[in-house]
Amino acid sequence: MDALIPRPALELAPGVVHVPGWLGSDEQRELVAACREWARGPVPIRHTRLPRGGVMSVQTVCVGWHWQPYRYSRTADDVNGLPVAPFPDWLVRRGRQAVARAYGASAAAERYTPDTALINFYDGDARMGMHQDKDERSSAPVVSLSIGDTCVFRVGNTETRNRPYQDVELVSGDLLVFGGPSRYIHHGVPKVRTGTADPDCGLGSGRLNITLRETGLG
Ligand SMILES: O=C(O)CCC(=O)C(=O)O
Numbered sequence: 001m002d003a004l005i006p007r008p009a010l011e012l013a014p015g016v017v018h019v020p021g022w023l024g025s026d027e028q029r030e031l032v033a034a035c036r037e038w039a040r041g042p043v044p045i046r047h048t049r050l051p052r053g054g055v056m057s058v059q060t061v062c063v064g065w066h067w068q069p070y071r072y073s074r075t076a077d078d079v080n081g082l083p084v085a086p087f088p089d090w091l092v093r094r095g096r097q098a099v100a101r102a103y104g105a106s107a108a109a110e111r112y113t114p115d116t117a118l119i120n121f122y123d124g125d126a127r128m129g130m131h132q133d134k135d136e137r138s139s140a141p142v143v144s145l146s147i148g149d150t151c152v153f154r155v156g157n158t159e160t161r162n163r164p165y166q167d168v169e170l171v172s173g174d175l176l177v178f179g180g181p182s183r184y185i186h187h188g189v190p191k192v193r194t195g196t197a198d199p200d201c202g203l204g205s206g207r208l209n210i211t212l213r214e215t216g217l218g
């Protein structure tokens with residue numbers, strides 16, 4: 001849905017680029033359809049268990065490599081032990097397009113080869129606390145795609161989980177890339193605005209976020 005007031009692409013901090021409306025409705029629906037399949041199996045989407053006994057409020061399924069706190073493996077040892085679905089070539093290409101859009105076309109964007117996707121589904125009161133994505137051995141950028149309900153995404157700093165930070169709204173179809181000096185920023189999702197999804201995005205309710213990453217694992 002085109003906003004009445006256009007939202008320009010912005011570099012929020014060095015290496016953090018927000019591109020509103022990067023994905024069209026058709027592209028969003030294709031991603032939603034792919035995520036629905038991955039959510040069914042071979043490893044079903046679930047609330048990730050944390051080492052101290054809690055569970056995350058978001059539901060997550062992984063492609064390429066399985067993430068569990070705080071490591072990657074080929075098999076989902078904390079779910080059903082099965083190998084996760086392979087990372088498709090079309091998603092590598094999508095990741096390269098995202099990096100090129102955010103940072104400009106370059107040899108580095110062409111070399112970007114994400115090999116894991118974490119697919120998070122937020123419903124009800126699901127949120128994500130401030131954290132760093134630091135279980136990857138590669139320092140290549142993280143590409144984040146948002147579909148469905150709008151959320152408040154908190155862009156923090158590399159030093160602490162606290163201020164300074166800035167809050168941005170991620171709307172259905174938005175791209176956010178964080179890399180370079182901001183690859184290890186703390187970030188989180190303090191709020192999802194229930195019922196704000198674009199009706200054309202393919203998701204009836206809730207919010208879907210897909211992050212593409214290079215694990216740097218062989
Ligand atoms: O849902 C989001 O926008 C962020 C997800 C995230 O930070 C993560 O999966 O590590």
Ligand SMILES: [Fe+2]
Binds near residue numbers: 131132133187
């Ligand atoms: Fe993250």
